[in-house]
Amino acid sequence: MGKTEKWLAGLSFVFTLGALGYFLYKWLVLDTIDANLIFGFFLFLSFTLNLVNWGNHEGPTEKDELVEHVQTQSARIGYYVLMALSGLILFISEGSGNFSEISNIPLLIVVGLTFVTVPIVEFFYKRRYM
Amino acid sequence: MENTIKKYREQLGLSQGSLAERCEVSRQTINAIENNKYDPSLQLAFDIARVLGVSMEELFKP
Numbered sequence: 795m796g797k798t799e800k801w802l803a804g805l806s807f808v809f810t811l812g813a814l815g816y817f818l819y820k821w822l823v824l825d826t827i828d829a830n831l832i833f834g835f836f837l838f839l840s841f842t843l844n845l846v847n848w849g850n851h852e853g854p855t856e857k858d859e860l861v862e863h864v865q866t867q868s869a870r871i872g873y874y875v876l877m878a879l880s881g882l883i884l885f886i887s888e889g890s891g892n893f894s895e896i897s898n899i900p901l902l903i904v905v906g907l908t909f910v911t912v913p914i915v916e917f918f919y920k921r922r923y924m
Numbered sequence: 925m926e927n928t929i930k931k932y933r934e935q936l937g938l939s940q941g942s943l944a945e946r947c948e949v950s951r952q953t954i955n956a957i958e959n960n961k962y963d964p965s966l967q968l969a970f971d972i973a974r975v976l977g978v979s980m981e982e983l984f985k986p
Contacts, residue, residue, distance in 0.1 A: 856950070858948070858949040858950050858953050859949065859953065859964070859965055859968060860949070860950065860952060860953035860956055860962055861950070861953075863962065
């Protein structure tokens with residue numbers, strides 16, 4: 795990572811912490827939840843992680859087969875991590891592991907969609923070859 | 925997959941960077957292959973063998 799990228803990563807990290815700190819302040823002190831700050835936190839966090847990983851906020855600029863291998867494997871693992879996290883967030887936010895007690899139906903649908911997204915994409919994608 | 929890339933590369937006096945440049949991949953890729961952390965595609969294995977001037981059988985052992 796060059797000097798410029800290091801500065802950008804540092805700056806992006808400061809913005810990430812700023813958004814997180816301001817969100818916590820509003821939540822804990824002012825008792826309000828700001829969706830803009832949550833979105834901003836994750837946006838800046840993704841910039842920071844991409845800069846640290848690849849030296850560019852959009853990901854790798856030059857790809858070779860090892861980079862593609864890393865990205866493919868990460869996407870596969872990331873999908874299952876996201877599946878587990880969405881289920882975890884659903885059960886923690888509802889305070890119950892019992893499906894009959896769940897009231898956040900949109901979030902339940904999102905959790906359900908994580909199970910079927912890959913098979914649906916595979917169904918259409920395999921038609922290109924089989 | 926075991927390989928002898930480092931041996932042949934050093935015999936030719938090539939650095940990982942220059943071998944990577946000639947194979948049009950990153951130095952990290954060559955480093956990962958040499959350390960048996962990554963198995964290259966057939967195309968890249970051919971490219972490495974061509975640059976080092978040895979056969980695939982000499983370079984890679986299953």
